[in-house]
Amino acid sequence: xxxxxxxxxxxxxxxxxxxxxxxxxxxxxxxxxxxxxxxxxxxxxxxxxxxxxxxxxxxxxxxxxxxxxxxxxxxxxxxxxxxxxxxxxxxxxxxxxxxxxxxxxxxxxxxxxxxxxxxxxxxxxxxxxxxxxxxxxxxxxxxxxxxxxxxxxxxxxxxxxxxxxxxxxxxxxxxxxxxxxxxxxxxxxxxxxxxxxxxxxxxxxxxxxxxxxxxxxxxxxxxxxxxxxxxxxxxxxxxxxxxxxxxxxxxxxxxxxxxxxxxxxxxxxxxxxxxxxxxxxxxxxxxxxxxxxxxxxxxxxxxxxxxxxxxxxxxxxxxxxxxx
Amino acid sequence: xxxxxxxxxxxxxxxxxxxxxxxxxxxxxxxxxxxxxxxxxxxxxxxxxxxxxxxxxxxxxxxxxxxxxxxxxxxxxxxxxxxxxxxxxxxxxxxxxxxxxxxxxxxxxxxxxxxxxxxxxxxxxxxxxxxxxxxxxxxxxxxxxxxxxxxxxxxxxxxxxxxxxxxxxxxxxxxxxxxxxxxxxxxxxxxxxxxxxxxxxxxxxxxxxxxxxxxxxxxxxxxxxxxxxxxxxxxxxxxxxxxxxxxxxxxxxxxxxxxxxxxxxxxxxxxxxxxxxxxxxxxxxxxxxxxxxxxxxxxxxxxxxxxxxxxxxxxxxxxxxxxxxxxxxxxxxxxxxxxxxxxxxxxxxxxxxxxxxxxxxxxxxxxxxxxxxxx
Numbered sequence: 001x002x003x004x005x006x007x008x009x010x011x012x013x014x015x016x017x018x019x020x021x022x023x024x025x026x027x028x029x030x031x032x033x034x035x036x037x038x039x040x041x042x043x044x045x046x047x048x049x050x051x052x053x054x055x056x057x058x059x060x061x062x063x064x065x066x067x068x069x070x071x072x073x074x075x076x077x078x079x080x081x082x083x084x085x086x087x088x089x090x091x092x093x094x095x096x097x098x099x100x101x102x103x104x105x106x107x108x109x110x111x112x113x114x115x116x117x118x119x120x121x122x123x124x125x126x127x128x129x130x131x132x133x134x135x136x137x138x139x140x141x142x143x144x145x146x147x148x149x150x151x152x153x154x155x156x157x158x159x160x161x162x163x164x165x166x167x168x169x170x171x172x173x174x175x176x177x178x179x180x181x182x183x184x185x186x187x188x189x190x191x192x193x194x195x196x197x198x199x200x201x202x203x204x205x206x207x208x209x210x211x212x213x214x215x216x217x218x219x220x221x222x223x224x225x226x227x228x229x230x231x232x233x234x235x236x237x238x239x240x241x242x243x244x245x246x247x248x249x250x251x252x253x254x255x256x257x258x259x260x261x262x263x264x265x266x267x268x269x270x271x272x273x274x275x276x277x278x279x280x281x282x283x284x285x286x287x288x289x290x291x292x293x294x295x296x297x298x299x300x301x302x303x304x305x306x307x308x309x310x311x312x313x314x315x316x317x318x319x320x321x322x323x324x
Numbered sequence: 325x326x327x328x329x330x331x332x333x334x335x336x337x338x339x340x341x342x343x344x345x346x347x348x349x350x351x352x353x354x355x356x357x358x359x360x361x362x363x364x365x366x367x368x369x370x371x372x373x374x375x376x377x378x379x380x381x382x383x384x385x386x387x388x389x390x391x392x393x394x395x396x397x398x399x400x401x402x403x404x405x406x407x408x409x410x411x412x413x414x415x416x417x418x419x420x421x422x423x424x425x426x427x428x429x430x431x432x433x434x435x436x437x438x439x440x441x442x443x444x445x446x447x448x449x450x451x452x453x454x455x456x457x458x459x460x461x462x463x464x465x466x467x468x469x470x471x472x473x474x475x476x477x478x479x480x481x482x483x484x485x486x487x488x489x490x491x492x493x494x495x496x497x498x499x500x501x502x503x504x505x506x507x508x509x510x511x512x513x514x515x516x517x518x519x520x521x522x523x524x525x526x527x528x529x530x531x532x533x534x535x536x537x538x539x540x541x542x543x544x545x546x547x548x549x550x551x552x553x554x555x556x557x558x559x560x561x562x563x564x565x566x567x568x569x570x571x572x573x574x575x576x577x578x579x580x581x582x583x584x585x586x587x588x589x590x591x592x593x594x595x596x597x598x599x600x601x602x603x604x605x606x607x608x609x610x611x612x613x614x615x616x617x618x619x620x621x622x623x624x625x626x627x628x629x630x631x632x633x634x635x636x637x638x639x640x641x642x643x644x645x646x647x648x649x650x651x652x653x654x655x656x657x658x659x660x661x662x663x664x665x666x667x668x669x670x671x672x673x674x675x676x677x678x679x680x681x682x683x684x685x686x687x688x689x690x691x692x693x694x695x696x697x698x699x
Binding site for chain 2: 089105108
């Protein structure tokens with residue numbers, strides 16, 4: 001396996017959890033709901049997936065359990081933010097704080113335990129193809145799920161009547177309500193979908209990315225996923241692009257941290273000097289790159305106030321109480 | 325059967341006062357259930373958590389030590405939240421405050437007199453404010469979402485601290501421990517009553533800050549501006565208030581207080597810079613702010629409640645052997661219950677037995693949009 005191929009594979013593994021979580025949140029926000037609890041739902045998905053996979057020995061059951069855990073956890077948000085019309089920002093934060101706490105509590109027993117790995121698929125004849133074989137036909141199932149989900153969401157939102165209804169709820173809940181659309185029910189469905197996706201993202205982290213449980217192992221990925229949705233102006237294919245951009249940044253900085261200068265002795269002079277300069281940057285600053293990149297990307301995308309206003313679902317984050 | 329919300333003509337004064345207590349009671353019940361699930365005696369667990377720490381003098385001192393940063397940060401956050409600025413990066417501002425304040429004794433070790441500590445505190449506040457200014461200016465100037473930027477900067481701040489204590493500021497004498505040298509005695513926040521416990525002046529700073537911000541919010545034009553911009557930016561602009569100025573003001577106040585909390589914590593409770601300087605105070609303070617109903621005086625009381633949960637977690641770990649990870653779960657639940665109970669302030673909740681068939685006429689009436697901003 002070539003170096004470039006190996007790097008692309010790791011980029012996909014780093015991008016997949018971001019893509020899964022962000023594509024779910026995109027649907028939630030398209031329905032006009034801002035759920036800041038992605039980080040918490042991911043952690044619950046990660047810890048439950050890890051525990052269930054460990055107990056049953058089956059990574060697939062773990063994946064399903066992770067998705068269910070994320071979904072169940074998102075219902076907590078739904079009851080508060082949709083039924084009791086609490087402030088969505090505060091409720092999402094509460095979900096994240098509770099998720100960090102609960103997952104830490106549940107996960108105490110799992111710390112240091114070797115987990116169950118969700119194995120990459122292998123198709124005889126195709127996976128062995130040079131270069132593209134592993135990339136297209138030899139990755140872990142979560143990669144394919146994330147791509148299919150993105151395509152599915154794209155199709156659902158822009159090619160189906162139900163998707164149009166969901167977007168109308170997000171753009172003007174009052175008009176949608178006046179047309180007889182069940183605003184709250186649709187938002188519940190969207191929130192639950194987002195929860196399941198975040199749960200899947202968490203399961204990917206604890207069953208594919210690291211195959212162990214570490215407290216707070218999402219390390220801000222839920223928040224980066226939220227930023228991706230803004231970055232993508234609420235468009236699925238741009239979420240895909242953004243997730244891979246961030247996956248690439250994450251992997252690039254990890255590779256820089258892991259590479260020894262002596263391994264690069266064969267490089268031509270200026271390149272070697274450049275590598276030396278990059279290596280002299282403290283590792284903490286390289287680790288900060290994904291977070292700094294998020295800030296920069298958010299600034300670039302929101303600078304154009306009119307464009308942002310046009311793209312943002314108009315009812316995003318606004319509470320809705322049907323007038324009976 | 326389903327819940328139906330009926331908007332109250334005006335806020336319920338009863339539930340305004342009652343909701344934090346109701347939320348706390350619900351958390352105690354839920355906490356008892358968690359102990360049951362963990363196979364512990366719920367009463368014993370709750371006693372260890374919420375009563376035990378109050379029965380001894382030394383632990384009352386510890387309570388004050390933990391309440392101080394929570395109150396300082398939450399008081400600042402109340403200014404942000406009241407003006408609809410969602411600063412959730414207080415943990416980062418706390419960290420940068422601790423770093424900026426510690427720079428004084430680390431770079432001027434020979435400066436040993438009464439001026440050191442005040443300089444440290446000022447530097448801490450300035451450092452925190454500067455860190456908070458980043459999301460503020462980005463929001464005011466480029467319309468960037470402050471929730472995400474302020475949170476991202478938490479990770480960056482923690483990495484900067486990590487780099488400092490493992491790199492340039494590392495104590496060469498501390499063998500394998502990554503930590504900065506201990507502060508000299510002039511650089512330490514003095515204890516209030518050294519005879520009975522460790523409580524230091526931090527809690528005094530916290531109470532003074534709470535009173536000052538309460539005065540600012542309730543008795544001055546600036547406070548009025550903060551609240552008007554928070555509830556209706558359009559109305560505020562007609563009144564001649566600048567949204568951008570309010571954003572920067574709210575972030576600077578809250579960053580400065582978080583930074584002050586940071587330097588007070590490392591110079592008072594810890595005594596040196598180290599990789600871990602906060603058990604999540606910046607995030608727990610969000611809960612404190614809401615539990616105190618965004619009122620600085622209420623926040624003082626709420627700060628002690630959350631401080632108690634930290635102490636209780638430690639006590640419960642020692643006494644009944646539950647993991648101290650329960651602390652954050654309890655705190656998260658508390659915020660949920662606070663938000664749920666706050667609904668009762670604005671709405672009457674009715675239980676409707678059978679869902680009425682949607683009348684065509686009812687569907688045509690316009691829906692009400694509620695714009696209550698803060699839960």
